[in-house]
Amino acid sequence: MDTNQTPAERELAQLLTESLNIDWVQPENIDPEAALFGSDLGLDSIDALELALAVSKRYGFQLRSDNPDNKRIFGSLRALSAHIEQHRAP
Amino acid sequence: MTQHWSKRKEGGGHFAIWLIRTIGLKLGRPFARLCLYPITLYFFLRRPYERCVSYAFLERALGRPANAWQVMRHIHRFAGTLLDRVFLLADRFKAFDVKVDGLDQLTGRLQPDRGLLLLGAHVGSFEVLRVLAQQPDAPRVCVVLDTQKTPALTELLHALNPEIARNVIDASRPSTDIVLAMNEALQSGALATLLADRAREHETTVVVDFMGAPAAFPTAPFLLGSLLKVPVVFCLGMYRGGNRYDLYFEAFADRLDLPRRMRQAELQAVVQRYAARLEHHVRQDPYNWFNWHDFWNPDATRGGTPARAGDGVDDTAVTRSAA
Numbered sequence: 001m002d003t004n005q006t007p008a009e010r011e012l013a014q015l016l017t018e019s020l021n022i023d024w025v026q027p028e029n030i031d032p033e034a035a036l037f038g039s040d041l042g043l044d045s046i047d048a049l050e051l052a053l054a055v056s057k058r059y060g061f062q063l064r065s066d067n068p069d070n071k072r073i074f075g076s077l078r079a080l081s082a083h084i085e086q087h088r089a090p
Numbered sequence: 091m092t093q094h095w096s097k098r099k100e101g102g103g104h105f106a107i108w109l110i111r112t113i114g115l116k117l118g119r120p121f122a123r124l125c126l127y128p129i130t131l132y133f134f135l136r137r138p139y140e141r142c143v144s145y146a147f148l149e150r151a152l153g154r155p156a157n158a159w160q161v162m163r164h165i166h167r168f169a170g171t172l173l174d175r176v177f178l179l180a181d182r183f184k185a186f187d188v189k190v191d192g193l194d195q196l197t198g199r200l201q202p203d204r205g206l207l208l209l210g211a212h213v214g215s216f217e218v219l220r221v222l223a224q225q226p227d228a229p230r231v232c233v234v235l236d237t238q239k240t241p242a243l244t245e246l247l248h249a250l251n252p253e254i255a256r257n258v259i260d261a262s263r264p265s266t267d268i269v270l271a272m273n274e275a276l277q278s279g280a281l282a283t284l285l286a287d288r289a290r291e292h293e294t295t296v297v298v299d300f301m302g303a304p305a306a307f308p309t310a311p312f313l314l315g316s317l318l319k320v321p322v323v324f325c326l327g328m329y330r331g332g333n334r335y336d337l338y339f340e341a342f343a344d345r346l347d348l349p350r351r352m353r354q355a356e357l358q359a360v361v362q363r364y365a366a367r368l369e370h371h372v373r374q375d376p377y378n379w380f381n382w383h384d385f386w387n388p389d390a391t392r393g394g395t396p397a398r399a400g401d402g403v404d405d406t407a408v409t410r411s412a413a
Contacts, residue, residue: 021349037266044294045265046313052270053317065270074266 005032009081019054020047032078048074060089114176119185122173130166140382150301151376167377171215171329178217179250185333188221192339199321205276207315208325211287211368214378218327218335230257230280238262276320286311298362301369305386307361316348324367328378
């Protein structure tokens with residue numbers, strides 16, 4: 001399956017599957033536009049936190065609880081990756 | 091968040107809040123407590139579902155059928171803790187005789203840059219925890235509270251103690267925000283509190299033995315503790331009648347280590363351990379049990395009869411949201 005992931009999205013997908021112990025989907029098969037939570041991937045809020053912790057460790061910045069855009073940011077691999085690219089430590 | 095509350099200021103329940111504050115804080119606790127008798131009787135007569143829940147629960151806890159006096163005592167205790175909330179939130183601690191047991195279990199695990207997760211239950215009064223605020227260098231306490239489901243309480247909290255209100259994590263926000271907010275609170279050395287006996291709708295649960303029958307408990311509080319790598323302390327504020335409370339702290343785990351999607355048995359064992367500690371305290375004083383729904387059969391309807399001890403737990407009907 002070709003999901004048109006950008007290199008940054010591919011890297012994030014790898015981090016996601018590794019940190020959340022996801023073995024039923026290959027990172028390259030995660031649709032960057034599909035919903036991350038409450039859908040096929042079956043992720044929940046605990047996963048969101050685990051992912052947020054992994055992101056802050058890898059990319060050196062924190063996803064904040066008071067960001068009004070969180071719903072959108074955590075909406076898809078693409079949105080999260082775009083947010084990370086915008087804010088990651090240089 | 092603060093802005094959210096200020097927007098709600100003119101919302102419903104304003105009169106009720108004013109009434110509680112006036113009667114409670116102006117006329118005093120002894121007078122307000124007299125009002126609990128007619129309130130208890132009203133509740134007993136007009137709330138058949140909760141009455142049935144109480145009969146069934148007390149029978150399970152006491153091992154014999156409960157009588158009307160015991161059920162009214164149960165309701166009276168509950169009403170008493172609700173009233174005391176006003177005084178505890180207004181920092182009127184002198185009205186109470188609070189015995190604290192195991193405080194060293196808590197303080198010994200606190201570090202400035204790493205908070206601690208306090209696991210409570212809908213048992214007794216968690217607000218009694220507020221007495222800790224009297225201590226010098228008292229840690230900040232963050233509570234997770236659904237401001238949409240409990241607008242009256244939220245308003246009361248805001249009116250009585252804006253300082254605490256600022257530390258409320260709003261459970262009506264998206265769940266990602268809640269867990270991130272808890273993480274931020276813990277990283278700043280705060281105590282984060284969760285009541286771990288009730289799962290919200292669609293929340294993952296695990297079934298363990300509780301008071302002689304299988305009951306579902308949420309897994310999220312335990313997984314959070316594991317993920318955030320903080321010590322977990324069990325905490326109950328048991329109401330003993332009059333102005334007496336016993337506040338218990340028990341070390342639950344210095345570090346929970348529950349890898350996700352693996353070792354379901356370990357998670358089950360941890361939740362079972364929580365249920366066992368809860369059962370220990372609830373059996374000692376069943377009148378502190380304040381889950382006013384059929385705990386062993388959460389999908390049972392308001393109109394249905396709660397399962398009695400020993401009954402099957404399959405007489406389900408329409409889903410009823412938790413009180």
